[in-house]
Amino acid sequence: MEFFLPFLRATKQLQKPFEQLLETMVKSTAAPPLCVISDFFLGFTLASCQALGVPRLVFHGMSVLSMAICKSYCVNAAQISSLSLLDPVDLPGMKLPFTLTKADLPGETLNSSNHDHDPxxxxxKEVVEADANSWGVIINSFEELEKDHVPSLESFYMNGARTWCLGPLFLYEKMEEGLEKSFNQNQDPSVSAQWLNEQSTPDSVIYVSFGTQADVSDSQLDEVAxxxxxSGFPFLWAVRSKTWSLPSGMEEKIKxxxxxxxxxxxxxxxxxxxALIVNGAGAGISVGRVRNQGSETLVSRQSIAxxxxxxxxxxxxxxxRERAEALGTVARTAVQKGGSSHDTLNKFIDQLRRC
Structure with missing residues (x-):
């Protein structure tokens, strides 16, 4: 993570070649681009798009609700900072479908109001400002899951920018048919694919992953292990730590x-x-019991088990699991012709053509 900020700042060096490419596409092609879809962290793209009259849309990998919570947290950080870790948090103008505590909120890096001189x-601040001034927002989710929270998210944007729920995007690629086929044919199978093929019972395996940016301590990884x-249930766990190793005797226990x-x-x-379960809203179990170990707060092994x-x-x-299955059905319907995401995509393109 020590390279994260230098990497982000280095992306600004892309602005000039990006702008040159965009200008070439706008002025020298018969079909200039309708818009630019930019990652949230590439805030420099807004100025280039505005200079050339091309709508800039920001793409967020997070859900509507998650983004609205993060933005509201930044605005109300001063009030939230006085709360203890497990105190419930009330975010003005938001009706949450669950109890939110301070421990659930993102790290202090998102609270820029108290760290004006922090790089x-x-x-x-720069990318959040570019985000707020974008033409619109693309979210990889679907209205049936998120529509109640869209107004909250849109309230943080300027000039009537809309939130377009176009997902789940991977379902447009007919993932289920294509990937299940590749599993069955064992085309270049990985270790994890081979192992999963041996777990023949549906819904039998829990998949554990903290993503590529989470900095999880060795002590917390021990608790997870x-x-x-x-728990006694089969699991597949992706661990990216370079310092952690399996506790002594554990390898034989999980064999x-x-x-x-x-x-x-x-x-x-x-x-x-x-053999895996997909979690969604109302389709998971909260694991929140924590214990203190020195200066570190950990989710306990008992709570995880x-x-x-x-x-x-x-x-x-x-x-x-039933809720997850039902949401999966709705998600697949959303991207099919006549579905909410499919219809929103058509409206999105039509509105861009009128710009």
Missing amino acids: MSHFL FGLEE NRGLIVSEWVDQRQILSHH EGVEELMGGQEGRSA
Whole structure:
């Protein structure tokens, strides 16, 4: 993570060649681009698009609700800072479908109001301002899941910018058919794919991943390992740490039941497998019990084990899996002709053509 900010700042060096390319496309082609879709962190694209009269849309990988919470948190950080870690947080103008605590909120780097001279905060201020002044926002989600929270997110944008829910985008590629076929044919199977193929019972494996940017301590990874082992359920866990190693004796305990991989994994392929569960709103179990270990606050192994046991074998977990299956059906319908995301995509293109 020490390279994260230098990397982000280095992307600004792309502005000049990006602008030259965009200018060539606008002035020298028969069909100039309708818009530019830019990652949130590439805030420099806004000035180039405005100079050339091309609408700039910002793309967020997060959901509507997550983005609205983050933006509201930044605005109300002063009031929230006085709360203790497990105090409930009330965000003005937002009706949350769950109880939010201070512990659930993102790190202090998103709160730029108190760190005006911090380089990361300065960079974030720039990209947040570019975000707010974009023509619109593209979200990789669907209206049936997010429509109640769209007004909250749009309130943080200028000039009537709209939020366009066009996802789940990967379903446009007919992922289920294509990836399941590749599994069945074992085309260039990875270690994880081979292992998953051996787990023949549907909904039998829990997949654990903290993404590519989360900085999880070795102590917390220990708690996760012991929690997964104590739960008794099969698991596939992607671990990216360069310093952590499996606790002594753990390898034998999880033999034939758990797979820990350190290399890059194809998450879309894994989540399409018949042995895994996909979580969505109302389709998961909260694991929130924490304990203090020195100066570090950890989610305990007992809490993790109980959460996995309930998700995989309890009544609440059964309801969560049913909800996940129902959401999956709605998501697939959304991207088909006549579905909400398909219709929104057509409206989105039509409005761009009228610009």
